[in-house]
Amino acid sequence: MTVRVGVLGATGAVGQRLIQQIDPHPDFELAALTASSASAGKSYREAAKWRVDSPIPADVADTTVVATDPDEVPDDVDLLFSSLPSSVGEEVEPAFVEAGYVMSSNSSNFRTDEDVPLTIPEVNADHLGLIEVQRDExxxxxxxxxxxxCSTITMVPPLAALDEAFGLTDVRVSTLQAVSGAGYSGVTSMEIIDNAIPHIGGEEKKMETESRKLLGEFDGAEVHWNDAEVAASCNRIPTLDGHLENVWADTAEDVTVEDAAEALREYPSIDLPSSPDQLIKVFEDPDRPQPRLDRNQSDGMGISVGGLQETADGLQFNCLAHNTIRGAAGASVLNGELLLEEGYI
Structure with a gap:
């Protein structure tokens, strides 16, 4: 079965990554690209300043971009991927869903709404059941x-593995986030070269709330958020891609480095095209993972963990993921695959 898909916000950084992920996909066929009114009517080649590290797909380059409006997207598009700015997505996305479109969105709006599934398929695929609640309400x-x-998705799979094995009580995380997480124009060179910025607006709250929802239990009607306390400090550093995070996880049960490493390695993946065979790779070397060396593990969809150390109350570790692939475009595509697998498309 080939699913016709569209990308909302196709000319931006995440939109370009989505096209890179979708163009060779075995189940998805690009059928619609939307952008702002300034880009509507132009070919994609004209509208997008292509910056991804592979050539612009030839069959996409000449596609005409349309306005981000439900009336402009063909009715036979089965699935939409949204990479819109949250301020735009908050207004536009409900209009598309009301019109009958199924949407996998990377935008931050509505993530913690009670009836909106926030999913990492390998961690909480069952939360997709909220769709029925959403439609009813x-x-x-x-x-x-x-x-x-993108920072939340880096630490939650390792936390899910540890929570399942030992129980979580408290989590503290300090991030070292790549500049691509801010978009192409988000951080100027004069700000970030020879520098680190110890604040990313709104990022701490996203990590502290989204992680607890992702690790929560779905009872068929609502998600009961995980009880662990989560505190985050988010920092921008001058790497291009790959969010590195230092995590302190307090556990309900005693944990050793050996038992934690086994739980992380054995945490299951999921049988979807974009999910890696091994979700979490554990390094024994204390100086790994590193962004430049490890961000492209499993085509950018893997999670790397290293620096495991026992603490008085649990475990300390470092984790890394490619922020624009696993943390954004790839995550949306994976959710699209889950929607297809579960019969919502």
Whole structure:
């Protein structure tokens, strides 16, 4: 079965990554590209300043970009991927879902709404059941599913493995986040070269709330958020791609480095095209993972963990993921695959 898909916000950084991920996909066929009114009517080649590290797909380059409006997207598009700015997505995405479109969105709006699935398929695929609640409560014919923030998605799979094995009580995280997480124009060279910025607006709150929802239990009607306390400090550093994070996880049960490493390695992946065979790779070397060396593990969809150390109350570790692939475009595509697998498309 080939699913016709569209990308909302196709000319931006995440939109370009989405096209890179979708163009060779075995199940998805690009059928619609949207952008602002300034780009509507132009070919994609003209509208997008292509910056991804592979050539612009030839069959996409000449596609005409349309306005981000439900009336402009063909009715036979089965699935939409949204990479819109949250301020735009908050207004536009409900209009598409009301019109009957199923949407996998990377935008931050609605992520913590009670009836909106926030999913990492390997961690909480069952949360997709919120779609039925969403349709009943909002009267939507389509469906809206979110993937989490790029920094949240880096630490949650390792935390899920540890929570399952030992129980989590408290989590503290300090991030070292790549500049691509801010978009192409988000941080100027004069700000970040020879520098580190110890604040990323809104990022701490996203990590502290989204992680607890992702690790929560779905009872068929609502998600009961995980009880662990989460505190985050987010920092921008001059790497291009790959968010590195230092995590302190306090556990309910005693944990050793050996038992934690086994739990992380054995944490299962999921049988979807974009999910790696091994979700979490554990390094024994204390100086790994590193962004430049490890961000492209499993085509950018893997999670790397290293620096495991026992603490008085649990475990300390470092984790890394490619922020624009696993943390954004790839996460949205994976959610699209889950929607297809579960029969919502």
């Amino acid at each position: 909002r009267g939507w014919d389509g469906a809206l599913v979110k993937n989490p923030n």
